[in-house]
Amino acid sequence: MTDEPTAGPSLAPVSLDDPHLQPYAKHPERVQVLAALSMIIGFLGFIGFGVAYWVSDQNQWLGATLGVGLLGLGAGVIAWGKYLMAQGPFVEERHDFHSTEAERSAMTAAIVERGGMVVQRRKVLGGLAALGAGTLGVVLAFPLIRSLGPKPGTTLFQTNWKKNSLLVTTEGRPVLASDLDTGGVLTVFPQGFEGSSPDQTILIRLAQLGPEDPPFPLSAPGRTDWGVQGYVAYSKMCTHLGCPVGLYQEQDQVLVCPCHQSIFNVLAGAVPEFGPAPRPLPQLPLKVDAAGYLRSQAGYDQAVGPGFWERP
Amino acid sequence: MIDSSLRWVDDRLGVAKGGRTFLDKVFPDHWSFMLGEIALYSFVVLLGTGVFLSLYYIPSAHEIIYHGSYLPLRGQKVSEAYASTVGLSFDVKSGLLMRQAHHWAADIFLGSIAVHMARVFFTGAFRKPRELNWIVGVTMLILGIVNGFLGYSLPDDLVSGTGIRIAYSIIESIPLVGSYIAFFLFGGNYPGNGVIIPRFFILHVLIVPAIIVGLLAAHLGLLVKQKHTQFRGRGRTEHNVVGSPMFPTFMAKTTGFLFMTTAVIFLLAGFAQINPIWQFGQYQPYQISYAVQPDWYMGWLDGALRIMPSWEFVGFGHTWPLEVFLPAVLFPGIIFNIFIAWPFIEARHTKDLAYHNLLDRPRDRPKRTAAGAMMLALLFMVFCASSTDVLANFFQIELNYVLWFFRIVVVVVPILTYFVTYKICQEMRHAEGVGKRKRANVVVRTETGEYETYESEARPGDGHEEIEAVPVPTFIDMVPAELATGAGVRRVMR
Numbered sequence: 114m115t116d117e118p119t120a121g122p123s124l125a126p127v128s129l130d131d132p133h134l135q136p137y138a139k140h141p142e143r144v145q146v147l148a149a150l151s152m153i154i155g156f157l158g159f160i161g162f163g164v165a166y167w168v169s170d171q172n173q174w175l176g177a178t179l180g181v182g183l184l185g186l187g188a189g190v191i192a193w194g195k196y197l198m199a200q201g202p203f204v205e206e207r208h209d210f211h212s213t214e215a216e217r218s219a220m221t222a223a224i225v226e227r228g229g230m231v232v233q234r235r236k237v238l239g240g241l242a243a244l245g246a247g248t249l250g251v252v253l254a255f256p257l258i259r260s261l262g263p264k265p266g267t268t269l270f271q272t273n274w275k276k277n278s279l280l281v282t283t284e285g286r287p288v289l290a291s292d293l294d295t296g297g298v299l300t301v302f303p304q305g306f307e308g309s310s311p312d313q314t315i316l317i318r319l320a321q322l323g324p325e326d327p328p329f330p331l332s333a334p335g336r337t338d339w340g341v342q343g344y345v346a347y348s349k350m351c352t353h354l355g356c357p358v359g360l361y362q363e364q365d366q367v368l369v370c371p372c373h374q375s376i377f378n379v380l381a382g383a384v385p386e387f388g389p390a391p392r393p394l395p396q397l398p399l400k401v402d403a404a405g406y407l408r409s410q411a412g413y414d415q416a417v418g419p420g421f422w423e424r425p
Numbered sequence: 426m427i428d429s430s431l432r433w434v435d436d437r438l439g440v441a442k443g444g445r446t447f448l449d450k451v452f453p454d455h456w457s458f459m460l461g462e463i464a465l466y467s468f469v470v471l472l473g474t475g476v477f478l479s480l481y482y483i484p485s486a487h488e489i490i491y492h493g494s495y496l497p498l499r500g501q502k503v504s505e506a507y508a509s510t511v512g513l514s515f516d517v518k519s520g521l522l523m524r525q526a527h528h529w530a531a532d533i534f535l536g537s538i539a540v541h542m543a544r545v546f547f548t549g550a551f552r553k554p555r556e557l558n559w560i561v562g563v564t565m566l567i568l569g570i571v572n573g574f575l576g577y578s579l580p581d582d583l584v585s586g587t588g589i590r591i592a593y594s595i596i597e598s599i600p601l602v603g604s605y606i607a608f609f610l611f612g613g614n615y616p617g618n619g620v621i622i623p624r625f626f627i628l629h630v631l632i633v634p635a636i637i638v639g640l641l642a643a644h645l646g647l648l649v650k651q652k653h654t655q656f657r658g659r660g661r662t663e664h665n666v667v668g669s670p671m672f673p674t675f676m677a678k679t680t681g682f683l684f685m686t687t688a689v690i691f692l693l694a695g696f697a698q699i700n701p702i703w704q705f706g707q708y709q710p711y712q713i714s715y716a717v718q719p720d721w722y723m724g725w726l727d728g729a730l731r732i733m734p735s736w737e738f739v740g741f742g743h744t745w746p747l748e749v750f751l752p753a754v755l756f757p758g759i760i761f762n763i764f765i766a767w768p769f770i771e772a773r774h775t776k777d778l779a780y781h782n783l784l785d786r787p788r789d790r791p792k793r794t795a796a797g798a799m800m801l802a803l804l805f806m807v808f809c810a811s812s813t814d815v816l817a818n819f820f821q822i823e824l825n826y827v828l829w830f831f832r833i834v835v836v837v838v839p840i841l842t843y844f845v846t847y848k849i850c851q852e853m854r855h856a857e858g859v860g861k862r863k864r865a866n867v868v869v870r871t872e873t874g875e876y877e878t879y880e881s882e883a884r885p886g887d888g889h890e891e892i893e894a895v896p897v898p899t900f901i902d903m904v905p906a907e908l909a910t911g912a913g914v915r916r917v918m919r
Contacts, residue, residue, distance in 0.1 A: 173696060194681060
């Protein structure tokens with residue numbers, strides 16, 4: 114190292130009176146006082162945060178003290194930087210980003226010719242290296258992707274509702290035909306699968322019909338005997354995006370999905386009347402067994418929930 | 426001390442030359458240049474508070490009985506994820522503050538990115554040579570949205586669980602591979618085999634943030650390498666940068682601004698409740714609450730899903746859930762691709778291949794400004810559409826009307842915005858003195874009864890005549906000239 118650099122930054126000292134080095138503020142002393150006050154407030158805020166932590170742990174006190182501390186310190190430091198430090202203006206020259214034409218051609222040549230030379234001479238090695246790397250890429254996908262989860266298979270078409278499944282509540286209590294009054298709703302599952310997402314089914318009592326009465330007449334063709342004693346049951350998974358269709362409005366006899374406001378007509382087989390849902394909620398055919406418990410006549414006749422590619 | 430340690434490091438790494446250039450780096454000054462800083466500093470807060478949260482959060486769907494201090498939940502079956510999030514809010518000192526600060530910081534992070542991006546767009550700062558940095562920025566925006574979703578899904582509360590359910594169905598809607606992706610990601614049919622919370626956790630706290638940190642380094646590195654853009658002004662050309670130096674002026678201002686940003690986040694965390702998961706309860710796939718809305722940056726996708734007609738197409742032996750795929754997969758895909766491609770679209774349209782270091786005023790580029798305003802109008806309209814149910818309830822209007830209102834305005838308002846913005850820009854382009862501060866004309870009556878008019882005094886900053894810019898000086902005489910005795914002048918700022 115030499116004592117005196119030969120090139121580089123200018124070594125001529127600039128006077129402290131240089132206009133570029135002057136503070137921006139007209140009255141720097143006043144700003145200094147304000148900045149100092151602000152920083153003191155900040156300091157007190159931090160002290161307050163420490164005290165608040167030990168004394169109360171009240172969220173508002175913690176936020177207020179920490180916030181005021183940071184605000185005071187920040188404002189003081191900004192005032193210092195903006196009004197008391199040299200603002201210049203200073204200038205910096207830009208330099209071209211790009212290299213010269215010669216440098217560019219040299220780079221291209223290095224890649225094309227040096228690389229080309231190697232590949233031309235050793236085609237077999239190049240092919241084998243590419244084969245190996247490509248195969249590695251493919252087989253790596255097995256642990257990285259295939260291990261993640263099972264294939265869909267027919268899972269999306271299945272629920273645990275079978276013929277004669279006993280309807281139970283979330284807590285696993287079987288549902289008696291006498292449990293609900295008119296307008297009553299209940300989320301039910303097949304026994305043994307309480308809380309299961311694809312099995313969630315909404316049971317609605319449309320009318321107080323007795324065992325001898327005909328089922329409540331739905332305006333859905335071919336489903337005249339799917340209800341029993343005024344009960345109907347639909348899949349609770351919205352056919353739009355799978356949210357639980359949890360709002361039952363008795364007055365309009367509709368089920369509403371709170372996520373994207375699809376509305377299903379309960380009396381017409383839960384056909385979508387409004388909103389983005391494309392398909393009716395699948396209906397679960399019901400019956401009442403000898404002991405008075407509600408059971409399914411059969412499982413769902415189609416996949417429940419939102420649409421997917423494999424659905425025919 | 427500083428001198429000797431610098432010499433030690435410089436002997437080994439040679440940092441003095443580049444380091445000196447870095448300290449002298451000139452930062453142009455404009456209020457809009459700090460929008461990106463808000464994003465940077467809220468990200469710092471995110472990292473800090475996030476580390477705190479990760480010490481208490483348990484990423485597990487395993488069911489336990491809640492025994493914490495929040496009485497209404499006592500004895501209920503909840504997941505460990507939910508119990509630990511409620512626990513770190515109520516049973517860890519200052520935990521609620523940190524959790525709310527983390528959530529607020531995330532909302533502010535994405536908000537400031539959006540505004541920063543708008544600034545860069547409308548001033549043309551994305552043009553050559555900065556197209557790469559624009560793309561890096563858009564990528565960070567996408568990753569930020571993804572990580573925000575992953576993050577608010579972790580507590581396993583009723584609202585976030587509903588969001589995961591919707592995400593699963595959106596993935597399912599992708600033709601051909603949808604159900605495979607969903608099954609692989611969740612480990613089975615929804616809600617999967619319990620892997621989704623640990624997987625979201627590791628994505629949220631490690632993988633996505635690591636990519637964001639890498640891109641952030643690239644974003645700032647490119648900014649240093651390519652230097653800042655600046656607005657036109659005295660002495661400012663395409664070939665220089667005029668402003669204040671990195672050290673100490675900018676460093677002081679930006680450090681102060683770090684404190685200010687953090688202050689706002691913690692004041693919000695202290696006083697504005699956000700995501701009170703103990704009120705929502707544990708997620709159950711069969712439960713739902715009214716007025717389910719995601720965080721604000723997902724609102725535009727939720728809105729698009731709501732106003733989409735129910736166009737499910739069944740054909741060729743398959744179901745094409747277009748009512749989901751179009752608004753939730755294709756629509757954001759198109760929007761983000763337009764963002765990424767915009768610098769090239771514009772360059773092709775204008776045939777402008779020159780370097781641009783001076784910024785445009787938005788009114789000077791009517792077409793670009795109008796296009797940007799149109800995009801903002803579109804996104805804002807679909808965002809508003811995510812509140813159809815709340816609006817219908819609030820104004821007591823039938824939901825049907827609200828829905829159709831949004832279906833129409835989503836098309837009409839952006840087109841109108843384009844033409845109105847274009848017209849405004851064209852008129853402002855030719856007007857004199859637009860944007861300058863007006864001075865009052867003072868009318869006085871003299872003693873003789875004559876009226877005189879004169880312009881009022883300049884207000885501070887008005888005719889602030891700037892002096893000519895000079896390079897950042899190396900040495901400063903710390904002793905004022907009149908006191909200097911010639912010998913023993915101390916030189917500092919080496």
